[in-house]
Amino acid sequence: MREGEGDPGLYDFRPYRDRAKIAWPEGKTVAVWVSPNIEFYELDPPANPQRKSWTKPHPDVVGYAHRDYGNRVGHQRLVDVMETHGFKGSVSLSIAMCQHHPEIVEQVNALGWEFFSHGAYNTRYSYGMDEAQERALIEDSIRTVREATGQSIKGWLAPALTHTPRTLDLIAEYGLTYTCDLYHDDQPGPVHVQSGRLISMPYSLEVNDHYGFSVYNMSPREYAETLIRQYERLAAEGETSGTVMCIPLHAYLVGQPHRIGPFAEVLRHIAADGRAWITRSGDIADHFLAHDYDAATADAARYATEAR
Amino acid sequence: MALDPCYLEYPKRRHGMDHDFYPWSNLFERKPIAWPDGKSVAVWILVNLEWFPIVPEDKPFRAPGHMVTPYPDYRHYTARDYGTRIGFYRLLDAFAKVGAKVSVAANAAIAERYPSVIADIVAAGHEIVAHSTDMNGTIATGIGEEAERALILRSLDTLERVAGTRPRGWHSIARSQSFDTPRLLVEAGVDYMCDWVNDELPYRFTTSAGSLINLPLNHELSDRQILVNQQHSVDSYVEQMTDAYTLLEAESTRFGGRMLPLNVTPYIMGLPYRIDAFERLLADLAARPGTWFARGDSIVDAAGV
Numbered sequence: 001m002r003e004g005e006g007d008p009g010l011y012d013f014r015p016y017r018d019r020a021k022i023a024w025p026e027g028k029t030v031a032v033w034v035s036p037n038i039e040f041y042e043l044d045p046p047a048n049p050q051r052k053s054w055t056k057p058h059p060d061v062v063g064y065a066h067r068d069y070g071n072r073v074g075h076q077r078l079v080d081v082m083e084t085h086g087f088k089g090s091v092s093l094s095i096a097m098c099q100h101h102p103e104i105v106e107q108v109n110a111l112g113w114e115f116f117s118h119g120a121y122n123t124r125y126s127y128g129m130d131e132a133q134e135r136a137l138i139e140d141s142i143r144t145v146r147e148a149t150g151q152s153i154k155g156w157l158a159p160a161l162t163h164t165p166r167t168l169d170l171i172a173e174y175g176l177t178y179t180c181d182l183y184h185d186d187q188p189g190p191v192h193v194q195s196g197r198l199i200s201m202p203y204s205l206e207v208n209d210h211y212g213f214s215v216y217n218m219s220p221r222e223y224a225e226t227l228i229r230q231y232e233r234l235a236a237e238g239e240t241s242g243t244v245m246c247i248p249l250h251a252y253l254v255g256q257p258h259r260i261g262p263f264a265e266v267l268r269h270i271a272a273d274g275r276a277w278i279t280r281s282g283d284i285a286d287h288f289l290a291h292d293y294d295a296a297t298a299d300a301a302r303y304a305t306e307a308r
Numbered sequence: 309m310a311l312d313p314c315y316l317e318y319p320k321r322r323h324g325m326d327h328d329f330y331p332w333s334n335l336f337e338r339k340p341i342a343w344p345d346g347k348s349v350a351v352w353i354l355v356n357l358e359w360f361p362i363v364p365e366d367k368p369f370r371a372p373g374h375m376v377t378p379y380p381d382y383r384h385y386t387a388r389d390y391g392t393r394i395g396f397y398r399l400l401d402a403f404a405k406v407g408a409k410v411s412v413a414a415n416a417a418i419a420e421r422y423p424s425v426i427a428d429i430v431a432a433g434h435e436i437v438a439h440s441t442d443m444n445g446t447i448a449t450g451i452g453e454e455a456e457r458a459l460i461l462r463s464l465d466t467l468e469r470v471a472g473t474r475p476r477g478w479h480s481i482a483r484s485q486s487f488d489t490p491r492l493l494v495e496a497g498v499d500y501m502c503d504w505v506n507d508e509l510p511y512r513f514t515t516s517a518g519s520l521i522n523l524p525l526n527h528e529l530s531d532r533q534i535l536v537n538q539q540h541s542v543d544s545y546v547e548q549m550t551d552a553y554t555l556l557e558a559e560s561t562r563f564g565g566r567m568l569p570l571n572v573t574p575y576i577m578g579l580p581y582r583i584d585a586f587e588r589l590l591a592d593l594a595a596r597p598g599t600w601f602a603r604g605d606s607i608v609d610a611a612g613v
Contacts, residue, residue, distance in 0.1 A: 043327050046315055057368070057449040061485045062527055065506035068325075069524075073508050076336045077555075099321045101332060120318065130310035137316065217538035220548060256528050257508070257552035257568070 001192075003165040010168070010182060011191050011200065012300035013307055020295035022187060022242025022288065028277035029238030031284045032231070032270055035180075035203065035248045036078055037092040037118060037157075038108075040100050041067040045123035051162065053123040066252050067122075071101055074255020079108065081260060085267035090281040092118040092157045092180070092248070095141050098148035109149040114280040116180070117141035119159020126162040134166055138174050154282040155180060155201060172196035178285040186234060186243050188288040189296050199288055201281050202244040209253045224262040228269055235275040242292075244284060245276075329490065330513050330522070340564020341509060341611050348560035348598030349553060350567045350607050353410035354479070354502065354525055355399060355574065357425070359417040360388045360443040368448035371481045372532065373575070388575050392418065392425065395578020400432060402587045406594040408601035411435045413479040413502070416463045417442035419470035426470045435603040437477035437502065438463045449486040456488055460496050476605050477502060483527065491515035500608045508556075509567055510611045521608050530571035535582070542582040546589045557598050567607060 002009035024031050044058045054060035082089060089108060093115045098105050109115070119126070120137060129137070145153050156171045157180040168179055172193035179191060180203035191198040205211055207230050212223040227247060234243040247266075254263050270276050288296075320326035343350055362385045364375040373388060375381040403410055412429050414436055419426045429436060440447070441463050447456055460478070468474040476499040480489065483503040490513055493501055500510065500521035507524045527533055529552060534545045549570065556566035577586050593599045602610070 040326075042320070043325075046312070048311070048315065056484065057486075059449070059485060059487060061480075061503055062483050062505055065504040065524075066527070068506035072333060072506055073335045076334065096318060096321050099323060100326070102323070103334065120316075120321075124315065128309070128311045129315075133310055133316055213538075217540075219538075219540050219544045220551065221544075256526075257555045258529065258548040259551075261551050261555050 001165050001168065007307060009192055011184065011189055013303050014189065014296065014300045015303070016186075016241070018302070019187070019241065019299050020292065021240060022292050024238075024242055024277045025287070026277070029275045030231070030235040030243045030245050030277070031287075032245045032247070032276040032278050033090050033281050033284060034082060034087045034267075035092055035246055035281065036075075036089045037248065037250050038075070038097055038104060039067060039070070039092075039094040039118065039122040039250070040096050042121050042123040045121065048125045048127055050127040051125050051160075068252075070250060070252030070255060071104060074251030074253075074260075075104060077255045077260045078249065078251045079111070081264040081267055083111065084264070085271045087267055087271070087278055088280055089113040090155075091115045093145065094118055094121050094159070095144040096120050098144050102148060105148050109151070114154075114282045115145050115149055115151055116153050116155030116157065116178075116281065117145065118157045122160050125160055126158055126164050126167065129164055131166055131170075134164055134170055138170055142174060154178060154285060157181060157203065168198060169194045172198040177289060178281065180246075180281070186237075187241065188244060188284065188292070190293060190300070197289065197293070199285060199293065201246075201285060203246045204248055207246075208248040209250055210248075213253050213259070220259040220262040223259070224266050227263075227266045231266075231270055231273075231276070235273065238275070246281075328514060330511060333511065335508060336563055338509075338564075343565040343600050343602075343610055345600070347600035348565065349556050350565060350600045350602045350610075351408070351553075351570060351593055352523075352525075352567055352602055352604055352607055353403070353408060353570045353572065354437065354604065355396070355410060355412045355572055356439065356479075357392065357396060357412050357414040357418050357574065358388065358439065358443050359392070359415050359421060360385060365444035365446070368451050369446050369482075369484070371443040371446050373573075374443055391573065391575025391578055392422065395574035395583075396425070398578045398583045399572065399574060400428065402583065402590055403434070404432065405587065406590045406601065408590065408594070409433050409435070409603050409606070410601070411437050411477065411604040413437040413439035413477075414467060415439050415442045415445070416466035419467050423470050426467075430471055435477070435605050436467055436471050436473075436475050437479050437604060438467050438475040438498070439479045440481050441466075443481060446481045446484060447486055447489060448484050451486065453488050453492070456486060457492050457495075460492055460498075464496055464498070476500060476608075477523070479503065479525065483525070490520065491517045494518045494520050500604065502604065509565075510608050510613050512613055521613065523604050523608055525569050525571050527571070529569060531573055531576045532571070535576055542577075542585040546585050549589055550592065553593065553596070557596070560598065565611075
């Protein structure tokens with residue numbers, strides 16, 4: 001990024017109405033990926049100078065136990081509804097889960113889910129890391145996931161969405177191909193990095209269950225209706241553009257007994273619709289890099305005189 | 309400048325939890341629990357019965373529901389009192405209609421100030437769970453072990469003196485504990501606590517003084533969370549509880565007895581425009597053959613963990 005400038009220079013301007021169409025496999029109009037955040041929060045983590053882990057003195061019993069509920073209870077419910085409707089997860093993984101609860105990591109790895117890094121713990125933030133420290137975290141992520149699953153991570157979602165000005169350059173240097181940290185588009189797109197090729201993968205804050213339940217205070221059925229509307233719009237627009245819809249989830253929220261039933265309706269709806277390429281983030285990235293990256297760059301070149 | 313090197317050290321990165329209070333356990337891989345009479349879902353109603361002094365304390369934190377305006381906050385003082393005088397009696401009548409025995413998490417101040425309320429609870433066959441002293445009796449790391457021990461004992465002793473039996477359960481205000489709380493509860497003879505929301509069935513919690521049960525009282529399903537914090541209607545609340553019951557009942561056929569905690573508050577649920585819907589929920593649950601309305605102590609005993 002362009003550190004210290006008003007425009008961080010992450011990507012080029014490229015308006016929605018003047019783009020090469022993305023053609024997803026088999027004529028599908030929208031690539032749908034489900035992203036369970038499988039996280040570990042620590043009971044008594046060290047303090048980061050720029051952000052507190054918990055709002056209360058440790059132990060923050062409700063904060064910690066709520067997250068632990070996700071792994072003990074909610075996770076299996078989410079797995080069950082995803083399996084029922086044929087969705088493979090793309091996991092935003094606190095990599096320390098490979099040590100704390102390898103049973104969960106092995107279970108979903110065997111189901112064919114993909115993993116990308118979401119930091120070591122969701123209570124350890126990248127703010128204030130120097131380059132060596134950030135490299136250590138990236139190397140830890142690559143090594144830990146490889147040893148636990150055999151997979152080479154392709155993507156990154158910063159731990160608790162905490163970044164440094166170096167993060168995107170570094171993950172690209174290590175060969176990762178997508179970041180889930182940028183929210184400027186409903187399609188993937190090139191990201192400027194010093195080396196390698198990095199794309200932005202549409203994730204979502206707006207239809208994240210955290211926003212749905214904890215920010216917008218939706219009821220379970222309102223959240224389900226929101227996801228269906230998001231899907232319907234993106235599937236329709238995708239006939240001319242080729243869109244991506246991510247459903248980012250946390251088992252401690254959507255896996256609650258009053259929520260998982262209405263949520264299952266969403267997956268049933270999308271699976272039955274027929275317009276969705278139900279896939280994983282890494283597969284979307286591979287497809288875009290192979291077929292669409294150069295066209296997107298050419299699209300941007302037409303706006304070279306505008307802000308970049 | 310870099311972060312302190314310890315920020316990238318993870319001394320508790322190991323199999324299981326990052327503490328020794330309880331082991332890692334997947335709800336769906338445990339030995340199934342069989343509730344009495346072959347029931348599938350234990351419906352555990354816990355009512356918070358609280359007294360808020362009009363002079364609030366902010367150490368260690370101000371309790372949820374406490375005073376808001378500058379002194380004297382007649383608005384909140386009296387609206388909370390409404391719960392004890394009116395709303396709680398609506399709830400008692402609602403429980404009687406369906407024959408439900410419930411847990412009442414009472415401040416010791418309720419027993420000191422209104423022993424007749426405690427007598428009514430006991431006479432109806434409900435259980436009293438100790439719920440601190442009054443709503444200034446919040447707990448968090450920093451209040452000090454001696455002060456916390458005194459608070460716990462004063463709550464238990466007062467409730468025992470007025471109710472005639474010592475409470476077996478403990479519920480902290482806002483479910484907030486210090487690192488000492490579980491041990492102090494064991495030392496005070498408490499059998500179970502209702503503060504950790506990480507599970508849906510009772511499980512054993514370990515301290516250096518011995519162990520106790522944690523009976524999880526899901527805050528996401530509470531009337532405070534759904535009606536006050538998320539501002540849903542009571543009809544939506546009823547729908548959400550019904551959806552939860554449906555899910556839990558379906559799971560019970562494969563995984564054993566399940567539990568639906570209904571955490572209700574007299575000044576929230578006991579209002580005229582809400583109580584009818586809550587009564588309909590209770591009637592609906594009572595009509596289902598799988599329902600076992602049960603007190604917390606009964607659930608703990610039946611689970612046998």
